[in-house]
Amino acid sequence: MSKIVSHENCQHASTKAARAQCRRHRAKFADVFSAVLGETAGTAIEVPAPVFESVTVTAENWREFREQKVVLFTRIDEDEEAPIAEGVFITGWGKQWVNYASPIGKVKRTAVTCLGARTVEDHS
Ligand SMILES: [Zn+2]
Secondary structure (H helix, E strand, C coil), rough: CCCCCCCCCCCCCCCCCHHHHHHHHHHHHHHHHHHHHHHCCCCCCCCCCCCCCCCEECCCHHHHCCCCCHHHHHHCCCCCCEEEEEEEEEHHHHECEEECCCCCCCCEEEECCCCCEECCCHHH
């Protein structure tokens, strides 16, 4: 970068002293600016991760979520669930069975009795 400071766009008087003062101001500003940049250069900018909201999948809405990974679980009681399969895709939801496929396409089925399902975050 050129060291020659142009005063073409300056508002100050066209004197040697005014030009010198102008150069000092510019140098000071450049130092402050690079100090600020130096401080932030080593700091990772934290981008908040998008918040994943799990959706309950049912016999009625499962078709909307057939492209999304779900967790299938057995409802033991109101607060307790026993996972059956996680990160799978529902391929069919019948009266008795729910068919699901693993990410590699292995198809399995589980009884609908006490079955619960909800979408899970896809980390792949
Ligand atoms: Zn100037």
